[in-house]
Amino acid sequence: MGGIMPHHSLLLFLAILVHWPWRGLVQEVKWPRHTVCSMDKLQIFYQSCDPLQDIGLSVSPCPETLRTTRIETKLKVTLLLWQSIEDLYMSVNLFPEGGGTFHFDESLCLPDYPRFTFCNRKKGELIAVDTQLKLNILKYLPNHINAHAVLVNQNGYRIACFNMTLMTA
Numbered sequence: 001m002g003g004i005m006p007h008h009s010l011l012l013f014l015a016i017l018v019h020w021p022w023r024g025l026v027q028e029v030k031w032p033r034h035t036v037c038s039m040d041k042l043q044i045f046y047q048s049c050d051p052l053q054d055i056g057l058s059v060s061p062c063p064e065t066l067r068t069t070r071i072e073t074k075l076k077v078t079l080l081l082w083q084s085i086e087d088l089y090m091s092v093n094l095f096p097e098g099g100g101t102f103h104f105d106e107s108l109c110l111p112d113y114p115r116f117t118f119c120n121r122k123k124g125e126l127i128a129v130d131t132q133l134k135l136n137i138l139k140y141l142p143n144h145i146n147a148h149a150v151l152v153n154q155n156g157y158r159i160a161c162f163n164m165t166l167m168t169a
């Protein structure tokens with residue numbers, strides 16, 4: 001009878017030991033929350049949700065506001081490739097304040113239609129994209145938007161994952 005408790009404790013202890021690194025390193029990795037823009041009327045933050053790596057995103061100059069019809073700026077993306085990207089598909093979900101979800105899919109790289117210079121890059125390469133960004137802003141824009149983006153390659157491997165918060169006044 002007396003031997004049961006220590007045995008249980010040992011099992012529990014081992015279970016925690018086995019569980020701990022798994023939880024800490026693989027499942028619950030939290031990358032830091034990065035600031036893209038911190039203006040009076042525009043704040044943009046993002047966070048990587050890829051268990052393997054953080055991602056670099058920056059915009060310069062930061063627009064003063066999104067309450068305008070057209071924005072021109074430069075976008076910089078830095079990312080290490082864990083897989084090649086002959087094809088690259090982006091899937092985005094937008095969650096505007098007040099409810100609803102908007103979903104859109106975009107093919108960024110296709111074998112016959114490589115839209116960007118980073119298309120066809122190989123596993124192990126570091127991508128550093130510096131591109132002009134031109135946006136036409138919708139008339140109706142909620143003050144607060146959460147976005148979730150996932151990029152996958154031709155084999156369905158996740159190349160990048162990040163979520164973003166946009167707050168505009």
Ligand SMILES: *[C@@H]1O[C@H](CO)[C@@H](O)[C@H](O)[C@H]1NC(C)=O
Nearest residue numbers: 033045046047146163164165
């Ligand atoms: C990203 O998503 C996580 C989990 O839902 C959330 O805690 C975090 O605040 C989000 N970060 C940004 C910058 O939106």
